[in-house]
Amino acid sequence: xxxxxxxxxxxxxxxxxxxxxxxxxxxxxxxxxxxxxxxxxxxxxxxxxxxxxxxxxxxxxxxxxxxxxxxxxxxxxxxxxxxxxxxxxxxxxxxxxxxxxxxxxxxxxxxxxxxxxxxxxxxxxxxxxxxxxxxxxxxxxxxxxxxxxxxxxxxxxxxxxxxxxxxxxxxxxxxxxxxxxxxxxxxxxxxxxxxxxxxxxxxxxxxxxxxxxxxxxxxxxxxxxxxxxxxxxxxxxxxxxxxxxxxxxxxxxxxxxxxxxxxxxxxxxxxxxxxxxxxxxxxxxxxxxxxxxxxxxxxxxxxxxxxxxxxxxxxxxxxxxxxxxxxxxxxxxxxxxxxxxxxxxxxxxxxxxxxxxxxxxxxxxxxxxxxxxxxxxxxxxxxxxxxxxxxxxxxxxxxxxxxxxxxxxxxxxxxxxxxxxxxxxxxxxxxxxxxxxxxxxxxxxxxxxxxxxxxxxxxxxxxxxxxxxxxxxxxxxxxxxxxxxxxxxxxxxxxxxxxxxxxxxxxxxxxxxxxxxxxxxxxxxxx
Numbered sequence: 001x002x003x004x005x006x007x008x009x010x011x012x013x014x015x016x017x018x019x020x021x022x023x024x025x026x027x028x029x030x031x032x033x034x035x036x037x038x039x040x041x042x043x044x045x046x047x048x049x050x051x052x053x054x055x056x057x058x059x060x061x062x063x064x065x066x067x068x069x070x071x072x073x074x075x076x077x078x079x080x081x082x083x084x085x086x087x088x089x090x091x092x093x094x095x096x097x098x099x100x101x102x103x104x105x106x107x108x109x110x111x112x113x114x115x116x117x118x119x120x121x122x123x124x125x126x127x128x129x130x131x132x133x134x135x136x137x138x139x140x141x142x143x144x145x146x147x148x149x150x151x152x153x154x155x156x157x158x159x160x161x162x163x164x165x166x167x168x169x170x171x172x173x174x175x176x177x178x179x180x181x182x183x184x185x186x187x188x189x190x191x192x193x194x195x196x197x198x199x200x201x202x203x204x205x206x207x208x209x210x211x212x213x214x215x216x217x218x219x220x221x222x223x224x225x226x227x228x229x230x231x232x233x234x235x236x237x238x239x240x241x242x243x244x245x246x247x248x249x250x251x252x253x254x255x256x257x258x259x260x261x262x263x264x265x266x267x268x269x270x271x272x273x274x275x276x277x278x279x280x281x282x283x284x285x286x287x288x289x290x291x292x293x294x295x296x297x298x299x300x301x302x303x304x305x306x307x308x309x310x311x312x313x314x315x316x317x318x319x320x321x322x323x324x325x326x327x328x329x330x331x332x333x334x335x336x337x338x339x340x341x342x343x344x345x346x347x348x349x350x351x352x353x354x355x356x357x358x359x360x361x362x363x364x365x366x367x368x369x370x371x372x373x374x375x376x377x378x379x380x381x382x383x384x385x386x387x388x389x390x391x392x393x394x395x396x397x398x399x400x401x402x403x404x405x406x407x408x409x410x411x412x413x414x415x416x417x418x419x420x421x422x423x424x425x426x427x428x429x430x431x432x433x434x435x436x437x438x439x440x441x442x443x444x445x446x447x448x449x450x451x452x453x454x455x456x457x458x459x460x461x462x463x464x465x466x467x468x469x470x471x472x473x474x475x476x477x478x479x480x481x482x483x484x485x486x487x488x489x490x491x492x493x494x495x496x497x498x499x500x501x502x503x504x505x506x507x508x509x510x511x512x513x514x515x516x517x518x519x520x521x522x523x524x525x526x527x
Contacts, residue, residue: 001133003155003164007033008334010153010166012141012181013174014038016047016116016316017302019123019135021174021323023061026130027437028331028500033166034127035155037140041124044202044281045115045232045239048217049313053378053415054320055109056502060436064109066122071114072217076234079373080216083225084269085207092214102420102478106406108430111375113217115232115239116316144171144184146297170330172299174323177286179304185295191288191358195309195365198227198283199242201260204276207268208235226267240264244282285309287362289354293347301326306354311364312371314357317378322350328437328500329387337463338524345385345525352400353381360403376406383413387499387523389506410488410507416442416498417486424475431470431483432502438464439505439520440498444483445471450495453513463520467495499523 009025011018014036022034050058050067058064078094127135142154142163151171156163173181182189211219211234219229230239242263253259261275286307293300302319309315326346332338357377364371380402384390390412408417419431427433434440441450446469454467470476470483477483487496493510497519505523508515521527 001136003136003139003166004033004134005165006167007031007134008169009033009330010035010151010168010171011174012171013176013179013302013304014124014135014137015042015174015176015302016119016123017319017323018172018174019120019127020057020061020320021172021301021327022127022135023123023130024323024327025331026127027061028328030327030331030334032131032134033168034131034135035139035141036137037158039138039158041120041137042117044200044279045117045230046200047310047313047316048113048115048230048232049111049317049373050114050119051111051313051317051378052107052109052375053381054317055111056107056432057320057324059109059432060502061126063122063126067114067119068112070118070122071112072231072234074110074112076215076217076231077113078214078216080211080214080219081222082219083222084267085210085219085229086269090214092216094216103482105418105420106376106379106408107418108420108432113231118232141175141180144181144298146171146185146295148296151297168297169334170297170299172301172326172330173304174301174319175304177288177303177307179300181298182290182300182304185298185300187295187298187300188291189288189307190291191286191307193286193288194284195287195362196285197244198285199240199244199260200281200283201240201242201264201277202232202279203238203240203261203264204236204278205238205264205268205273206236207238207273210268210270221267226263229267240267242267285365287358287365289351289358293351294343299326299330299343299346305351306358308354308358309361309365312361312377313373314361314377318354318357321353321378321381322346324501325350331500332524335462337461337526339526341525342387345387348385349381349383349387353378356399356401360401374403377401377403379406379415381415381503382411383503385413386525387505388413388503389519389522408486410486410496410504412504412506415503416496419470419482419486420478421470421475422478424473428475434468434470435498435502436500438466438500441465441467441495441508441516442498443467443469443495444477444487444492445469447493447495449493449510449513453516457517457520461517461520463524465516465520497523 009032011034082090257277301322497506
């Protein structure tokens with residue numbers, strides 16, 4: 001298969017972030033190439049928690065059902081604490097799983113546990129369905145040169161050694177904490193390293209019956225236990241995390257699978273457990289943030305931009321949010337609808353989110369027995385940038401996220417709230433289903449005036465924008481009046497302009513229809 005000599009976007013890294021961004025760029029019609037040095041997807045479970053916000057993004061991509069089928073059932077998303085896996089005095093806590101009233105439901109797509117070795121193949125198949133041979137595993141970035149007008153990159157086939165030159169308008173580093181792209185761009189990382197070092201073991205053992213009455217997503221071992229277990233399927237497939245003590249006089253031989261198996265038996269509290277060690281890896285817990293997310297034609301996403309402690313499960317999910325935020329902005333710039341300055345709003349919006357997630361996750365890591373899993377934390381992201389049009393007195397928020405909980409509303413910068421819809425097409429059961437991949441003007445009832453304005457702006461500028469109504473035909477709100485209560489404007493004929501990533505760009509009173517073109521140019525930094 002030939003390697004293209006020129007593309008609009010070169011993605012480096014084929015983990016969950018790079019694959020998500022590839023699929024999103026394809027959905028926007030952006031010509032791109034993804035290169036990943038590994039020959040295949042991860043064989044180690046690594047990240048496992050997929051938060052509600054990530055599931056909403058996968059929902060928009062048409063992947064929610066596939067990811068949900070591959071993950072643990074919701075009934076097992078609990079957190080176990082005990083001396084070992086057979087401790088009769090264990091404590092088990094978890095998220096609420098009962099029915100929620102429509103007006104209290106915050107998302108149509110709650111999070112779940114789906115380990116990275118299972119998630120990546122789903123994302124890879126989807127990315128290749130859309131981009132075909134433009135998604136290339138077994139190909140690594142060798143060098144890159146940014147001349148301010150684009151990037152010239154050398155990529156190498158790891159099997160043959162063949163090298164190819166690729167010219168890209170933009171390059172995005174999705175290549176992890178040791179990012180080659182970040183290093184090549186000279187972007188520094190800030191923050192502490194070595195908060196902990198761990199052995200992670202992927203193993204098989206017949207533990208399904210052992211944990212049948214205490215099935216959980218994570219099993220934290222209390223004193224005198226060491227480390228903890230993470231369920232892959234809560235039956236035979238598991239991960240054991242063992243803390244490596246730098247002060248210990250003797251350390252286990254990590255190459256000796258028999259010794260590793262003994263560690264697992266001791267931690268499980270089952271001396272004769274049949275353990276089959278499949279793979280091991282060591283990793284270091286850091287809490288670092290890139291000094292910048294953009295340098296000229298180079299952008300960073302995921303672990304290349306932030307190394308987040310895993311306590312709380314926000315690392316991969318923060319990266320998926322990066323991809324969702326950046327993909328539509330790159331698409332708008334490539335299509336000529338936006339100015340390059342739109343890409344500066346990516347850092348302005350996403351870096352404060354990562355900064356706060358880092359702080360929360362670091363606190364969790366220091367208090368491993370006391371923190372809670374917050375599935376809805378990333379739903380609270382509240383952006384302030386040139387890509388959001390705020391009104392007078394709306395800029396007073398102190399943080400990018402609200403750890404106290406999700407409080408739905410239509411304020412500019414926030415993710416558009418979920419309102420349950422009934423009576424419409426099977427694929428439309430939420431206000432979230434009315435958005436993307438273009439700009440969307442949401443109104444409560446069908447508005448010919450807003451539709452005509454959206455059509456006129458699209459025809460005159462080429463900017464993809466449509467008007468859609470919650471109540472249209474047989475489709476209606478499950479709770480009458482819920483949208484009006486959330487919209488934040490008293491004008492019945494007003495609209496909410498939603499960006500392709502599902503965040504509110506502008507709350508429009510009915511008298512502002514003719515301002516739509518100006519507002520879109522402002523949001524897109526198009527002059």
